[in-house]
Amino acid sequence: MVLQTRRGFLKLGAILGPTFAALQPSVLFGQLQDAARTLGHGVSAYGARSRFETVVRLLRDSRHSEASSSQTPLQDLHGTITPSALHFERHHAGVPNIDPSTHRLLIHGLVERPLEFSLDDLKRLPTVSRIYSLECSGNSRTLWGEAGATTAQSTHGMTSCSEWVGIPLSLLLQEVGVRPEATWLVAEGADASRLNRSLPLTKALDNTLVAFGQNGEALRPAQGYPLRLFVPGWEGNISVKWLRRIELVDQPYMTREETSKYTDLLPDGNARQFTFVMEAKSVITHPSGGQQLSSLGSHQIEGIAWSGRGRVDRVEVSTNGGEDWHRAELQTPILPLAHTRFRFNWTWDGRETVLQSRCIDETGYTQPTRDALIAARGLQSGYHNNAIQSWKVAADGTVENVYV
Amino acid sequence: MSSRHDWTVLTTLLLTVLLVYVVAPQQAASQTFNVGQPVTPAAVKDWGVNISPSGDGLPAGGATAIEGRRIYQQRCARCHGINGTEGPDSVLVGGQGSLASEVASKTVGSYWPLATTLWDYINRAMPFDQPGVLAADEVYGSVAYVLYLNGIIDESERMDAMTVPKLQMPNRNGFVPDPRPDVD
Structure with missing residues (x-):
């Protein structure tokens, strides 16, 4: 539908329901108009991000911030x-x-x-x-x-x-x-x-x-x-x-x-000792812990994968706790020893489920499960944890870390 | 035919000699870009030392735990505890025999494989907020005292360039090579 008139827009609002209809055109376009009618700031010697962007690093709680x-x-x-x-x-x-x-x-x-x-x-x-x-x-x-x-x-x-x-x-x-x-x-x-x-x-x-x-x-x-x-x-x-x-x-x-x-x-x-290589690993970054799915239907599962032994060959995604695996799409170019972004189009039916990803690198090595790592190394090895990460999506759309 | 064969052998031999004894060492020895300033061995010493497992780099001097007690109490106890067990920072003492348990305690006494590592680390990085303040004898003294607290040496055993590399630490043979990939 093409929104040609204010009246047409309001009609669409009525079709979509009260929440959407409450958004008056003046609210939708007002800020753009204000910004467009105010002179912006001039050139600057060293750029800064928008004041609306507030993403920051997470600092580990430590007795000494110098050794943290x-x-x-x-x-x-x-x-x-x-x-x-x-x-x-x-x-x-x-x-x-x-x-x-x-x-x-x-x-x-x-x-x-x-x-x-x-x-x-x-x-x-x-x-x-x-x-x-x-x-x-x-x-x-x-x-x-x-x-x-x-x-x-x-x-x-x-x-x-x-x-x-x-x-x-x-x-x-x-x-x-x-x-x-x-x-x-x-x-x-x-x-x-x-x-x-x-x-x-x-x-x-x-x-x-x-x-x-x-x-x-x-x-x-x-x-x-x-x-x-x-x-x-x-x-x-x-x-x-x-x-x-x-x-x-x-x-x-x-x-x-x-x-x-x-x-x-x-x-x-x-x-x-001298466990130098960081083995193949991946993590879904969306949806991931602390995020919330707001609606049923189509969602992009996205994440990053990498391997200390070379290129990512493929990434597989499971949307049912590891029962079935599907090949994710990899963003090219796929560079050795670097992050590779993957995507998978998923339709959420609203039921609780567990999302996972696993990276397979060019040597044929497959990112292992947490249980397999623990079986090989116990629970006190500390470093080099490259286990498959599981995110549980609850029926209300909240996402949190679980072990399956 | 025979003389041609001989020539081939001779040429190959000459080329090999040329490659192995003339070209290769020159490649290894020659600077390509002639960038960087030469440094004399004396000047290199001013940059500080890395201590090898056999003790290369350890300076003259030495101390016993009796002599080291004072420096430990002044410089180390504030963060590591008067007995090396209380913290609040890294626990230095105890834990021997715990590594195979579910509550492994990794201390100098239970985990560190070499006393040379302890000398090197204290010398370069301790005390945390004042690294480099300790004289060589004070480093030897604090090494001796931490080893004494762990029951590895007697109070009167002198730690110096000869004795530190020879010390048999409890976990000397506790490290194994990387077998990964171990899971797939």
Whole structure:
């Protein structure tokens, strides 16, 4: 029906019912008219979002905000790129305030020539840009515990995706000349914990970056300004922020962050160590915990999927608690080691049900159920929880996390 | 035929020698972009150290738990408790034998595989709000005191560059490699 006249519109209102009819045309169009009759603000040096947009990171309750985390509002984002201001955070001793003009990267140890690089030095080298996601290995950690009234942000918000710009680490290692006995390196940050991690030389030479750019501008301080390591597909902690030093060595150095932390305790009392890869994972972001379906009928199930081993091959969605699975549509381009958005058109009949998604990556690996993970690892391994996420849609349209 | 064959062998041999002994080392040794400033070994030391499991990087000096008690009480007890068990921050003491239970307690004594890690971490990151304030002897002293509280060493055992790497921590053999994918 074409709405040509005010009278025609009111007729439509009568057909659609009292709620819709109550919306007078003056209300519908009034704001547009006001805005169109008032001069807007002029150009600005650095843009800000609309004051109507209020989506923010969720801050973990912690005794020390300097050794805490914040989570990305996955359920409120569009597409696959996380705005830098909403990228998740995990700091161990606060965000340092670093002057890039005095910052240096030292590469030394088992090398022919120890070298010190300024930011200007690095920018003289051929840069690459790559779209990669980054996931904290503690993401979804709470899902080893009780289910409850949680959101996609609180269960899965420690993954984010950006365009990273920097220098392949392999190129810098070529400049210093790696000696044959070197098999690992130790990367160190310039924060107040001088966080250090051991990285196998093979990964350093493969696709590891020394990054200074994120989503078109310099790294945010919370993401390592002015320089960070970026180790694609691996647990976030090893992508050392505020990178100041790389020492080439002949063994892993067993730092605090790879022994007492970021190791996965098993029921037999042993712990897995150097569990680097973040395995294939997905989460439905709509409908998801805390949201409400307002009507029966057609709804877009949407979410993101990723794998630390490469590309997402496909995502399957279940609308009946895992009994039947349907192939979701993937938004192209599907990039390796990055978020991929999926969609599935679903007609809700108003009955209570459970929505799930599972990611299958290009290696053929399928995202496991929570029960399968617990059977293999028990309940105290903490990190690397990539279980299928279940959202229960109640008859009243409310959505919450459940275990099935 | 025979002489042609010989030539082929000889050429291959020469090429191999050229590749292995001449080209390869030069590639490994040559800078492509000549970017970055050379740093002397003495200057590298100023950047700080990573401590290896065999103790590389550990400085001179040392201390016993008796000597370390004072520094622990001044610098560490506020966050970790006078006995290392009370918190409010990370529990450092106890939990030995608990890792295979449903209430595993991961402390320095029960979980950390190496004492070198403890030295490295205290030296670089502690105290939380004043990292870098401890002298080498004070780091050795706090390492000794935390190990003493865990019953791993005696009060009078001196921790230094020789003894720290040799300490047998209770969970030294408690770590296994990553077997994933383990579920599919």
